[in-house]
Amino acid sequence: MKPSIYLFGVLALAAVAGCKKDNYPAPGDMLTGHLLYKTDTIQVERNQVPFQIYQYGFGKVGPVSSTFSQDGTLSAVLFDGTYKIIVPNGQGPFMWKQTAGGNPDTVNVTLKGNQNIDLQVTPYYMIRNANITISGSTASATCKLEKIITDANAKDVERVSLYINKDQFVSGGDNIAKKDLAAADITDMNNISLSVAVPTMTPTQNYVYARIGLKIAGLEDMIFSPLQKISF
Amino acid sequence: MKKLLSIATIVAVVLGMAGCKKDSDFLNVQPTTFLTTDQVFSDPNLALTVLADLYNRQEDISSLDGNSNDPGWRSFADFSESFPSENGSSYIVQRTGWPYSQWSIDWSTAYTYIREVNLFLERDSASTQLADADRKRFYAEGRFLRAMYYFELVKRYGGVPLILHSLTLPSKDITTIQFARARESDIYDFVIGEAEAIKGDLPADPATKSRASRAAAVAMECRAALYAASIAKYGATTPAVSLPGGEVGIPASKANDYYTRALNAAKEIIAGTDGTYGLYNNGGNLSDNYANLFIDKASAESIYFEDFKTGGKVHSFTTNDQPYSLSDEGGDAGRLDPSLNLVEQYEKLDNTFAPLATVDGTNNPIYYTNLQDIFAGRDARLAGTVLLPDGLYKGKKVDIWAGYVLGDGSIVTSDEAGHTKALPGTTTPVQVVGTDGPVNGLELRTQSGFYIRKYIDPAVGSGRRGQGSTVAFIRYRYAEVLLNAAEASFELGHPDDAATYMNQVRARAGLTTPLAASDITFDRIVHERRIELAFEGHILFDMKRWRLAHKVWDGTPTSVTDIKTNLGVAGTHSTQPWGLWPYKVYNPGDPTTNGKWIFRETRPALATGYNKFLFGNYYSQISNDAIAANPKLIRQPNQ
Numbered sequence: 001m002k003p004s005i006y007l008f009g010v011l012a013l014a015a016v017a018g019c020k021k022d023n024y025p026a027p028g029d030m031l032t033g034h035l036l037y038k039t040d041t042i043q044v045e046r047n048q049v050p051f052q053i054y055q056y057g058f059g060k061v062g063p064v065s066s067t068f069s070q071d072g073t074l075s076a077v078l079f080d081g082t083y084k085i086i087v088p089n090g091q092g093p094f095m096w097k098q099t100a101g102g103n104p105d106t107v108n109v110t111l112k113g114n115q116n117i118d119l120q121v122t123p124y125y126m127i128r129n130a131n132i133t134i135s136g137s138t139a140s141a142t143c144k145l146e147k148i149i150t151d152a153n154a155k156d157v158e159r160v161s162l163y164i165n166k167d168q169f170v171s172g173g174d175n176i177a178k179k180d181l182a183a184a185d186i187t188d189m190n191n192i193s194l195s196v197a198v199p200t201m202t203p204t205q206n207y208v209y210a211r212i213g214l215k216i217a218g219l220e221d222m223i224f225s226p227l228q229k230i231s232f
Numbered sequence: 233m234k235k236l237l238s239i240a241t242i243v244a245v246v247l248g249m250a251g252c253k254k255d256s257d258f259l260n261v262q263p264t265t266f267l268t269t270d271q272v273f274s275d276p277n278l279a280l281t282v283l284a285d286l287y288n289r290q291e292d293i294s295s296l297d298g299n300s301n302d303p304g305w306r307s308f309a310d311f312s313e314s315f316p317s318e319n320g321s322s323y324i325v326q327r328t329g330w331p332y333s334q335w336s337i338d339w340s341t342a343y344t345y346i347r348e349v350n351l352f353l354e355r356d357s358a359s360t361q362l363a364d365a366d367r368k369r370f371y372a373e374g375r376f377l378r379a380m381y382y383f384e385l386v387k388r389y390g391g392v393p394l395i396l397h398s399l400t401l402p403s404k405d406i407t408t409i410q411f412a413r414a415r416e417s418d419i420y421d422f423v424i425g426e427a428e429a430i431k432g433d434l435p436a437d438p439a440t441k442s443r444a445s446r447a448a449a450v451a452m453e454c455r456a457a458l459y460a461a462s463i464a465k466y467g468a469t470t471p472a473v474s475l476p477g478g479e480v481g482i483p484a485s486k487a488n489d490y491y492t493r494a495l496n497a498a499k500e501i502i503a504g505t506d507g508t509y510g511l512y513n514n515g516g517n518l519s520d521n522y523a524n525l526f527i528d529k530a531s532a533e534s535i536y537f538e539d540f541k542t543g544g545k546v547h548s549f550t551t552n553d554q555p556y557s558l559s560d561e562g563g564d565a566g567r568l569d570p571s572l573n574l575v576e577q578y579e580k581l582d583n584t585f586a587p588l589a590t591v592d593g594t595n596n597p598i599y600y601t602n603l604q605d606i607f608a609g610r611d612a613r614l615a616g617t618v619l620l621p622d623g624l625y626k627g628k629k630v631d632i633w634a635g636y637v638l639g640d641g642s643i644v645t646s647d648e649a650g651h652t653k654a655l656p657g658t659t660t661p662v663q664v665v666g667t668d669g670p671v672n673g674l675e676l677r678t679q680s681g682f683y684i685r686k687y688i689d690p691a692v693g694s695g696r697r698g699q700g701s702t703v704a705f706i707r708y709r710y711a712e713v714l715l716n717a718a719e720a721s722f723e724l725g726h727p728d729d730a731a732t733y734m735n736q737v738r739a740r741a742g743l744t745t746p747l748a749a750s751d752i753t754f755d756r757i758v759h760e761r762r763i764e765l766a767f768e769g770h771i772l773f774d775m776k777r778w779r780l781a782h783k784v785w786d787g788t789p790t791s792v793t794d795i796k797t798n799l800g801v802a803g804t805h806s807t808q809p810w811g812l813w814p815y816k817v818y819n820p821g822d823p824t825t826n827g828k829w830i831f832r833e834t835r836p837a838l839a840t841g842y843n844k845f846l847f848g849n850y851y852s853q854i855s856n857d858a859i860a861a862n863p864k865l866i867r868q869p870n871q
Contacts (some may be wrong), residue, residue, distance in 0.1 A: 045327075048846075062856030085606060090472045090870035102476060135841055153356060179591045218472060220782065220847050220870075 017205050024145060027079045031109065033117040034092070035072035037148070040095060042123055043211070043224035045171040046070040049092045054084045054106070068092075070169065071227070072121075083109045085119070093216055093223035094121040095153060123223055124216050125157065130225030132162070132194050132210045134232040140195040141175075143212050147189070157183045158215040161222075162194040166201055168227060170211040177203065183217075196232075207231040274361035278393055279370055282352055286377050288545070289345060291337055291384040294769030295538065296687060296705045297547035305552040305568045308767050311775075311785070311842060313562075315680040315809040315836050319673075322838045324754070325809060329787065332871045336852035337773065340386060343395065349378040350398040372433035376444040376452070378427035383456050384418040387773050389853045390480035390868070394398050394422060398664055403655040406447040412864040415478035417486060420460035424493060427453030431506070433652045436838070438507040441529070441537050441704070448536035450707035450715035454497035458716050459488030461723065464775040473850045475869055480851050491720045492598035497716035501535075501710070502733075508806035509535060509710045511740050518795040522616030525797070526687050529704055533711060537704040548699030550689040555619065556677045557667040560695030566668065569680040570618045572833060573795055578614040578761060583745055587796035590811065590831040599828040603814055605631070606831055612742040617766050619683035621666075621814050626690055632664040632814065637830060639819035649677050670813050672837040678739045679836040680811030686767050711737050711764055719757045730801075737764055758802035776850055787844030792833045807842040810835050846870065 023086040052063035053076055068074050084106035085098040097105040141162045159182045163175040167173040179196035212225040241673045254255045272278045275359045298304035300746035309316040309324055353374045356367055371385040376862035385392045393411035402408050427449040436446040464487035474481030510531040513524040525531055540546050552567045576587050587597050588606050598604050603622040635645025650667035669677030722730035728749040735746040761774055775781040785804040790808040798804040813834045848870035859865045
């Protein structure tokens with residue numbers, strides 16, 4: 001019976017060696033970050049605003065693409081190394097720095113272990129002082145629009161919208177009720193108010209999540225006010 | 233010993249004789265398993281087989297036979313114009329947008345095809361043995377196929393590298409065969425220029441439909457010029473969808489020139505210069521006439537189509553989409569269900585729009601004696617495109633109704649099509665839902681309340697898996713040429729001509745009150761194409777070139793009000809397919825309504841997603857692999 005013991009030994013060795021040979025350790029560095037304007041986070045729609053991570057030096061170059069979450073955070077698990085991050089042209093409710101050639105400028109990140117980065121961008125507008133309340137079955141919101149970019153790149157407001165939803169994903173696609181206020185109906189950018197009826201929900205719940213969104217003419221991504229949970 | 237000697241001598245002699253053959257002759261053996269280029273291009277029939285292969289590999293966004301990833305029916309099933317009634321395909325109505333790579337053609341597949349056409353052209357023109365007439369016609373056909381392919385590429389990608397001869401891999405410098413993208417307008421100019429250059433070498437013969445004819449080339453030119461024109465004109469509304477080098481986007485100043493070219497090409501076909509074509513008008517029931525246009529291969533309306541033949545290439549569109557209750561093949565049916573979004577768009581015979589009346593002014597249901605009464609007095613193309621409840625297929629009625637509605641408004645139905653149950657107050661079980669559905673989530677029966685009729689083959693056995701259908705897929709037909717002419721005339725400021733062209737198409741559908749010049753608006757143009765060319769693979773490219781796609785598929789859920797309002801208005805959003813479910817009234821206490829039909833707009837429960845078309849979807853992504861292999865390819869905008 002001795003040969004079979006040797007055989008087991010050989011097999012076990014082969015198995016152990018095999019594990020080492022063709023398997024790499026999984027990437028372990030967590031890259032996290034925020035879209036910021038000065039100290040304010042930029043709120044966007046989930047799965048809509050993409051970013052791309054490039055790494056050079058390994059032959060063919062292609063991006064790792066992902067999207068910001070709705071509170072403007074990014075996260076990616078990567079290997080140690082040097083990376084370049086961009087937001088492609090035309091994406092996001094903000095201006096990403098560009099090179100003289102019109103390409104998106106890169107943010108360099110040298111990753112060794114977990115790292116948090118802040119991506120500074122210039123939004124066209126910010127929604128300030130957003131306040132959403134519910135009385136009876138009506139949600140009312142007030143806010144102020146601050147125009148940040150006022151030079152030749154400035155863009156107009158297309159509409160302001162109030163969205164409410166049963167869960168915390170709140171946007172043009174994810175909502176149970178919405179109210180649009182077209183730009184033509186805005187008389188005072190410092191004093192905007194909107195209201196919408198809260199529909200009956202099944203199963204009943206005594207809270208909703210709400211955000212105010214701003215659609216900027218000529219851009220497809222909206223900018224939002226911070227998420228609010230409102231109980232009633 | 234003697235015997236041995238003589239054998240040895242014979243062997244030596246044989247060997248010696250064989251050895252006398254020259255080495256070059258000995259080694260130069262004609263292969264028996266394939267034909268050489270010279271052999272192929274010495275015989276017109278053999279050369280035609282090479283061409284046939286190229287014909288067979290043309291690209292269409294929607295096609296009846298489809299490919300292994302996308303069976304034919306599914307290539308028609310998106311954009312909320314229909315509901316996909318197959319569990320494995322629910323993702324079409326559950327996604328909230330399309331990846332940037334959607335609608336792309338694999339880059340290497342595309343350029344392999346281009347290379348093979350280029351090789352064909354080079355070999356054909358080098359051939360000395362083919363008769364002149366054959367060689368010229370083959371050459372023109374090859375150029376037609378290449379132009380068609382570039383047209384398909386430019387519709388998806390905008391400008392692509394324009395490669396017009398076969399390339400050889402260089403030994404050293406790979407950059408000599410890396411080409412940058414041409415401008416979008418260059419590719420359209422190429423397609424238009426090729427059509428003009430080859431049309432004289434193609435037969436002006438309306439019976440030539442599956443091979444390139446003169447009219448096919450001109451129809452291609454007409455459509456390409458119209459696309460280029462509208463991209464030039466309406467591209468101005470979406471400045472974000474362009475690249476500074478013109479790889480994407482066409483300057484607005486070119487619009488009028490392209491519209492004029494489109495109009496001239498259309499006029500050439502209409503005038504009969506390219507052969508006698510006309511609208512299919514064989515009398516009888518107008519809806520049947522419209523449906524037969526897609527069945528009758530001899531129709532004078534079809535200009536160029538993808539043909540199918542028993543014993544050769546067949547497709548399973550009928551197998552997949554025939555009505556379940558009348559299916560030739562148990563377990564295969566009903567996948568492509570037109571949506572109410574589309575059905576509501578069919579006009580009344582007085583040229584006005586009105587939603588199908590399901591409720592009266594005070595929101596009470598309207599009761600109909602017959603199932604089809606609600607659809608009465610509509611554009612004949614409705615019943616010609618869509619198989620309505622109680623509609624006839626192979627002489628039998630389909631059985632589409634969702635259940636019984638009782639006097640108190642409650643519903644008696646079942647989760648299994650055709651089930652029987654006892655109604656309240658009775659003991660005898662009766663059928664409580666149609667054998668064709670609709671039942672939410674029950675695949676292969678309709679879930680929108682409609683089946684597709686266009687392209688469905690009424691021939692016996694065409695719905696069997698083993699037999700298949702031979703209905704042709706029409707790529708160019710006369711009605712589209714008329715609509716192209718109408719659009720180009722309208723954009724060039726001649727709404728009177730536009731009305732004349734459009735009224736011909738409408739009269740064939742029973743809309744005999746002509747539209748006046750003042751009635752022709754952009755909305756009318758958009759609407760007429762959506763109706764006439766429904767399920768023919770036009771909607772995506774039309775919405776793209778008018779830059780309406782991001783408005784129509786705007787990523788917000790569609791409500792019943794959205795479905796019933798703004799009918800015939802271009803750019804009205806339509807992001808989720810709705811259905812119209814008929815219910816039979818069971819209310820013995822009220823003889824005025826008992827046994828009648830009511831209808832409810834219903835969004836199929838599976839339709840949980842909503843279409844969102846991003847700026848980055850206007851031009852399909854060139855894969856990262858292709859860009860990495862050729863850094864001269866610049867990325868699409870907004871991706």
